[in-house]
Amino acid sequence: MRLLSRLASVTAALACVLVLPSQAVSHARVPAGDTGDAGDSASQEPFGAECRVRVDGSRVTAHCHNPYPGPDRVRLHIECVRWWDLDSDGSAVSAGPAQTVRLDGRCWKEVRAAWVSHQRAH
Template identity: 50%
Template sequence: MRFSRRVVPTLAALTLLFTLPYDAVSDEKPEKRRAPSGAACRIDIDRDLVSASCHNPYPTIDRVALHIECDEWWDIDTDSRPKTVFPAETLRLDGRCWKNVRTAWVSHLKRAP
């Protein structure tokens, strides 16, 4: 099978067009990438006690809060007040339930500049 002289360049151009990354094809400016931020938190649950250790390795300030959902229906779920984690700082958050803990997580709040 022999291709004509017009088909081969057209096929090559279409192949390049579809294999180039989207940013190279579009005329729009690429979006600015956000610098990484936010504290990394590790949560330890021991039956009714919860402790979260948050370390902020970035040069921006992060605000974290600990949320605890208790297993029993009559046990009150708790949310801690947001605390500030400064750059290169480690912060510990503690909480508890009367009986068992169902789940716990840490939320991050952006601090206004």
């Protein structure tokens, strides 16, 4: 039974890495010579907190650190395995410059996937 529990945890962690939505991936810096929209300075600023998501049984914890000067609103999303176990989308938390925030949530039983989405704070 312990092997099944570990296998479920490894499977959930692997699913988190493989099934991340495009918004959850930290954005790379825009090169200085980029010929994109020069009028939109917000799109040229580095953005996106770096998040570590940990699944431990039915509990999920994410630590997000924002190394950039602009605030990032992060939100934890959890998808549960059982059909009767409600998936959850946590409330958005603002991670200011050089700030680390903790997000947590849970399923009643097993976790299928967990990820963090990012949104620029205006």
